[in-house]
Amino acid sequence: MSTFTIRDGAGFEVFRNAITGLADEMAITILRTAHSQIVASSMDFSSALCDARGQIVAQANTCPVHLGSIPDAMEAVLDQFGADLSDGDVFILNDPDRGGMHLPDIFTVSPVFLDERLLGFSVTVVNHTDVGGWAAGSMAVQSTSIFAEGVQIPPVRLVNGGVLNEDLHQLILRNVREPHLLDGDLQSQLSACHAGGAGMRALAVKYGVEEFDRLCGELLRYSESLVRAALVEAPDGVYSFEDQIDDDGIESGPIPFKVEVTLEGGDIAFDFTGSSPQVASALNATASFTRSACYAALQGALGSDIPANSGFYRAFRFVIPEGSILSGRRPSARGARGLVGYRLIDTVLGALAPAFPDRVPAAGDGGPNSVAIGVVEDDGSSVILWDVLCGSWGATVGGDGNDGISPLGANLANTPVEELEQSGHIRIDGYGYLPDTGGPGTYRGGVSTFRDMTVLHDTATMQIRSDRRDSRPYGLAGGLEGRPSANVLNSGTPDEQLLPTKPHLTVRGGSRHRQVTAGAGGYGDPLRREPVRVLDDVLDGKVSVEGALRDYGVVIDRDTSVVMEPGTSNERAARVAAHSGDM
Secondary structure, three states, X not given: OOOOOOOOHHHHHHHHHHHHHHHHHHHHHHHHHOOOHHHHOOOOEEEEEEEOOOOEEEEOOOOHHHHXXXXXXXXXXXXXXXXOOOOOOEEEEOOOOOOOOOOOEEEEEEEEEEOOEEEEEEEEEEEOOOOOOOOOOOOOOOOOOHHHOOOOOOOEEEEEOOEEOHHHHHHHXXXXXXXXXXXXXXXXXXXXXXXXXXXHHHHHHHHOHHHHHHHHHHHHHHHHHHHHHHHHOOOOEEEEEEEEEOOOOOOOOOEEEEEEEEEEOOXXXXXXXXXXXXXXXXXXXXXXXXXXXXXXXXHHHHOOOOOOOOOHHHHEEEEOOOOEOOEOOOOOOOOOOHHHHHHHHHHHHHHHOOOOOOOOOOOOOOOOEEEEEEEXXXXXXXXXXXEXXXXXXXXXXXXXXXXXXXXXXXXXXXXXXXXXXXXXXXXXXXXXXXOOOOOOOOEOOOOEEEEEEEEOOOEEEEEEEOOOOOOOOOOEOOOOOOOOOEEEEOOOOOOOEEOOOOOEEEEEOOOEEEEEOOOOOOEOOHHHOOHHHHHHHHHOOOOOHHHHXXXXXXXXXXXXXXXXXXXXXXXXXXXXXXXHHHO
């Protein structure tokens, strides 16, 4: 493996931080100007800067599973418009077969020029609240064709030399339920592209165009060198793992994911042969999204300051079966493909655990739950409320899993209660953690998050996406699984009903819904957890007194909240002896 040398280390670091900060400035522009709750509050968006060849040079600290798909979007735009780019142009797309991922994710791509010289592109991706289709929110798992999911936008010029194509603009807005929200979020994307372009031009003026290009290339080589050096630290070999999604939401389950990861001399290859064929529902992903999930998994495992640009990607090789759930063929529906990305990350990390035992956590919650509430007002207008609920991370070799945090691939935020209640159509009755849900281990998995909601409108639709009820989050090194997820309608009443993991239903006013994320997996033998740490969990409400005894063999006096040391020692010794006898 060749050694990469930076010509001017200090100057390079200044440039690296400048262009990365510029990508973050684009993200902040979206965050401050977006209109919808799913963007401005849950932060389901991304931004990046590309060079003149469409390679990612810098990306913001936003949604990881978006960013690795930008090269495919850039390729689609350049294939169609590469010979016809002008200053002030903005191209948009969302078609999964033409560079997109799923229809709600709309890309904007803006070429950046300086004195008629193409410097690169500013790019954004925003998950819009709704892009049409039969179900409010455009992500219904039950969709069986992309033609049911909303408006499809191939790579097309939205802004031509600074002039908005108003006909195209109005055509898109006419096909969505909340046009004012889509328009507001789209305008925030255009503003971010403008900010990115202005910043890129300023850097090119400061450094000179040739030096700017050289530094961009050096940044890509720098990332490639760092990732290959990190991979060399792991033992060469083939590492395999299997995981699954509970069901496809219609007729089939479980949905298997299989991977063989080959590490060899600073290269990493992923072979997904044996994974599920594409399914009838909207869980299918694109190959670009599959690759993006793998990039995010390795970046998370390495846990180091390696810029995740196109140089980072050069060490990767892929075998992704065409016509599989990881690369669905048109006209397969792909609206709910996010769940596939989260399970891919779990599968890849499970394979990498033996190669990076000090860096890979046990499985987390399996991806944020999402509940889309659709309401039609008396005047015919629509209101869509997205309740995004994140759970927890798995435990590691050195610590408990974090609670109430977005999974690695998403980098989202839970929707604030005040925003959900603002329309007056729903009420949040409860929100918090549930004890005894984190996977027991020497280090405990993060606990489940729950949210209780009452529907106040006469009639509403509810689209739920959840998982990890049957295939619970795995533990590592003797750690146990986390507790399963749940969706319960009218909990605590005679009409209580345990819902499927991915239903679409119509509910009446007064209906109550409880969603619970899965608890995360534990790490290490639970009987080796220090009793004082178990007591701390009991005092914090994360483990019950009964759970302390059942899961950890720790006896706690309920009245005094004191660990009973002789009882604990005896209990644990008896379990070890019983286990030895079984063997």
